[in-house]
Amino acid sequence: MSINHLLFGCILVASSCVASAQETRLRPRVTFSQVLRREDANKDGKVTKEEFKASPKLFERFDRDGDGVLTKTDFAEAVAPQNRRRIGQNVPEDMTVLRDVVFGKGGGRELTMHIVMPKEKATAPAPVYVWIHGGGWLGGKKDGGIGQTVPLVRRGFVGATIEYRLTGEAAFPAQIEDCKCAIRYLRAHAETYNIDADRIAVGGSSAGGHLAALLGTSGGVKELEGSGGWPDQSSTVQAVVDLYGPTDFKAFVTTEGFESHNRAGSPESKLLGGGEVITNVDGIKRVNPITYVDESDPPFLIIHGTKDRTVPVNQSEAIHKALQAAKVSSKLHVIEGAGHGGPQFSDPEIRAMQVDFLTKTFGIDE
Known part of the structure; x- marks a missing residue:
């Protein structure tokens, strides 16, 4: 069959x-x-x-x-x-989801996000946690990110989970342009959503981890901003959670066991616009968050599994090393035996690590 x-x-x-x-x-x-x-x-x-x-x-x-x-x-x-669950049915009773909020345009069409808010309005503007979904830049949806934001909303954040153009629609830099537009939108509407525009954190897994890291290091890089909307606002972020995201495609596709990612038609190739990855030197540099690392970057928490067969752990090791060299606060946590996502990343200790990192970074008390 x-x-x-x-x-x-x-x-x-x-x-x-x-x-x-x-x-x-x-x-x-x-x-x-x-x-x-x-x-x-x-x-x-x-x-x-x-x-x-x-x-x-x-x-x-x-x-x-x-x-x-x-x-x-x-x-x-x-x-x-x-x-089987419909979107939002598993949202706790003390929260509400504003679904499909239009935050800008990409490729001439509207882009949307879900915003997760506590039902009881905070007395002061809240920090924001923006989740970026994975899927090899060619799949995935924003809907699964609602659950990723819930633990932070319970600790005083407003959550957001965003869409971005996939490679079937447009090659890089469309993806990061859309993510930056989402950040600019939230800043422009800080009063509307009772958020603190100076405390915006981003997180993501796999391709989403790559885009989160790129948001963290490319603040102020004009050629990646795009024209989706809110040009008077900054796309900088103040904290990054990067779960097993790719960084250096050259090292990636030449790592033993990962050579197939060099082929035309691989997710990495599609992100770069086609062809063998290794021959696109300029593209490799442009998509690499490490390219833009400097001392002004926000603190990072990076988590990766030693048995990841989709993205080699050297990708996280490379950006961690670069951030440390630039004197940027960076913590790399390697989970022994973990793969590309999976149950180890749902372990309470790993979940708590992410929440603690963000609450401490933004000075939120217990």
Whole structure:
């Protein structure tokens, strides 16, 4: 049986669950292990968008956290009827989500974000945590970022999770232009959302980690600002959480075991506009957050797994070293045995590390 047939069977099961309470207790007819056997070409225990043989839209439907990789957790949440959730239904009762707020334009179309706010308005302007989704710059959605902001909103932040143009729509620098536009929008509307324009933090995983890091180091770099809106505002940020984001594409694609990322058609190639990565010297330099590192950059928290088979750990090591050389506060935490995302990154200690970093950076008391 083909993977298309198997996945279609899952959808039929999920659809039938709406009709009957008894059927909502049924298990999916295909397990993640079955999908893994058929789709996991490099046998690393997960399925990337490039390995997935069914439609890209179905992949995005399963990819609940928008990191461009299917894991057992993603698959279970996507296909188990009892776990299917509409956007925002899992938002705590003490919070509200302003959905699809238009923050600017990219490529002539509107760009949107979700804003997560406490229902009880703070007495003073709050810091902001902006989440940027992953997905190899070619997939993923902003919706999964709502949950990423909840722990910070509980600690006095306003949360935002943003969209940006993917490589199927435009090559670099469209992605960072859109992210910078989102930051400028929040500054321009600080009073509207009761936020502190001088305390904006960004975070992201994988491709989102790359864009978060680039926001952190390229503040004031005019050629990356774009023309999406709010040109009178700054796109600088005051703290960065970078989860296993790529940085130096040259080192990336020449690392043993990662050479396939050099090929035309790889996510990195598509970001650069096509062709072999290694031959695009100017593009490699332009997308690299390390290129723009200087002493004015904000503090960074960088987390990466030693067993990451999608982005080598040397990417995080390289930017950490560059930040330290520039006398910028940077903490690199390497999780032994962790892959590209996965359960280790949901460990309470790792979650708490991110919250503590941001609250301490912005002087928020317990």
